[in-house]
Amino acid sequence: MPMQPWFTEAKLGIFVHYGIYSVDGVPESWSLYSGEVPHERYMRQLDGFTASAYDAGAWARLFARAGAAYAVLTARHHDGFALWDTAHGELNAVHHTPAGRDLVAEYTAALREQGLKVGLYYSHSDWSHPDYASVTHPAPPNESVATHPLVTPADGVDDPRAWSRYLAYRDGQVGELVSRFRPDLLWFDGEWERGEEQWGLPALAERILAGNPETVLNARMLGYGDYATPEQGVPLQQPPGPWELCLTVNESWGYQPQDRAHKSVRQLVRYFAETIGMGGNLLLAVGPREDGTFLPEQVERLEGLGDWIAKHSEAVHSTVAGLPAGHHYGPSTLSADGRTLYLVCFDPPRETVSLRGLRTKVRRVSVVGSGALLGHRVTGGLGEVPGVLWIDAPAPADVDGRATVLAVELEDELDLYRGAGRS
Numbered sequence: 001m002p003m004q005p006w007f008t009e010a011k012l013g014i015f016v017h018y019g020i021y022s023v024d025g026v027p028e029s030w031s032l033y034s035g036e037v038p039h040e041r042y043m044r045q046l047d048g049f050t051a052s053a054y055d056a057g058a059w060a061r062l063f064a065r066a067g068a069a070y071a072v073l074t075a076r077h078h079d080g081f082a083l084w085d086t087a088h089g090e091l092n093a094v095h096h097t098p099a100g101r102d103l104v105a106e107y108t109a110a111l112r113e114q115g116l117k118v119g120l121y122y123s124h125s126d127w128s129h130p131d132y133a134s135v136t137h138p139a140p141p142n143e144s145v146a147t148h149p150l151v152t153p154a155d156g157v158d159d160p161r162a163w164s165r166y167l168a169y170r171d172g173q174v175g176e177l178v179s180r181f182r183p184d185l186l187w188f189d190g191e192w193e194r195g196e197e198q199w200g201l202p203a204l205a206e207r208i209l210a211g212n213p214e215t216v217l218n219a220r221m222l223g224y225g226d227y228a229t230p231e232q233g234v235p236l237q238q239p240p241g242p243w244e245l246c247l248t249v250n251e252s253w254g255y256q257p258q259d260r261a262h263k264s265v266r267q268l269v270r271y272f273a274e275t276i277g278m279g280g281n282l283l284l285a286v287g288p289r290e291d292g293t294f295l296p297e298q299v300e301r302l303e304g305l306g307d308w309i310a311k312h313s314e315a316v317h318s319t320v321a322g323l324p325a326g327h328h329y330g331p332s333t334l335s336a337d338g339r340t341l342y343l344v345c346f347d348p349p350r351e352t353v354s355l356r357g358l359r360t361k362v363r364r365v366s367v368v369g370s371g372a373l374l375g376h377r378v379t380g381g382l383g384e385v386p387g388v389l390w391i392d393a394p395a396p397a398d399v400d401g402r403a404t405v406l407a408v409e410l411e412d413e414l415d416l417y418r419g420a421g422r423s
């Protein structure tokens with residue numbers, strides 16, 4: 001199935017980890033796994049999960065304001081707590097917390113009203129389900145998967161019946177998500193604890209796509225994923241196919257009050273430009289408090305990034321990956337018709353910005369946002385080796401405090417010289 005065009009055109013998505021872990025502000029699911037929070041105390045957070053100020057419409061407006069085209073909400077994380085009214089399992093927001101509402105239904109409707117695509121995160125693994133730790137990974141990727149009592153039978157004896165019950169539960173939940181919410185994207189996770197066959201992924205993928213053939217699946221569906229999901233770091237080389245970088249706005253996926261290490265808007269603009277410059281999407285993660293509101297610091301980051309994207313929309317939307325490394329000292333994007341290059345300059349250019357290896361003639365160079373025209377000329381070049389294009393630095397008033405973008409309009413489609421000069 002070719003990638004859905006909306007996904008490659010989206011550029012920005014917002015990732016929301018929302019669950020009972022936000023009540024005490026402990027690491028999402030992992031505090032349970034590590035034993036940092038005993039099971040009983042972890043589950044006591046159910047009683048404190050109110051979603052009292054949860055306003056999905058406000059979320060959707062904020063995400064649209066950030067310049068996002070989609071969002072992904074943790075419908076169920078590894079701890080087994082579901083945010084929707086599920087008929088399967090014993091842990092959900094509607095029946096087991098004071099929230100008493102279907103948070104996924106509200107989120108889905110609100111996103112669609114804003115014209116945003118709906119993504120739902122779902123963990124294959126569930127560290128609370130009584131039937132989960134019933135079989136052993138045939139080739140455990142690490143010691144923890146091989147021996148952790150929440151993952152693997154303590155006595156080493158597999159119980160295939162219990163495992164089938166678990167899969168029926170998972171399939172039941174995924175089936176509900178697909179039929180009730182028709183997500184545009186299903187973002188799976190937790191795949192590392194079993195093999196592809198144990199997970200029954202071929203059948204699961206088939207059922208999802210039978211429900212809606214246009215559902216985009218991430219790579220944590222193993223062989224059935226549509227795109228790669230590098231995490232917390234921009235790849236150094238453009239990954240082969242479609243991809244999405246998931247990145248936390250501070251250091252945590254979920255809400256953790258002590259974590260004030262929010263990346264600056266400038267840093268986020270940089271991550272974003274580097275990502276789209278290599279053809280990827282940024283999935284930026286925020287973690288709401290248990291009441292459903294975001295810290296002002298997180299809102300400010302989303303709005304700041306959104307301001308930069310709105311101002312530079314032509315360099316972001318309907319563009320593809322730009323120049324490979326070596327031509328320009330920074331990321332770049334290219335218009336869909338291949339006739340305009342957008343050069344991102346993180347630092348205020350001094351004197352000139354140079355571009356190497358450009359064979360196509362330049363018609364005009366301007367600053368995105370202000371429209372100021374910039375002088376340009378070529379020096380050198382011999383035979384098939386093009387000279388260097390020198391673009392005059394924009395005046396201080398045309399420089400953007402976060403990152404300045406220069407639009408280089410070409411006479412023809414981009415043609416690059418990639419050689420090593422005369423041998």
Ligand code: GLC
Pocket residue numbers: 017028029189190231246253
């Ligand atoms: C990891 C973590 C999980 C987080 C996810 C986001 O797989 O297990 O807590 O939700 O990354 O990509």
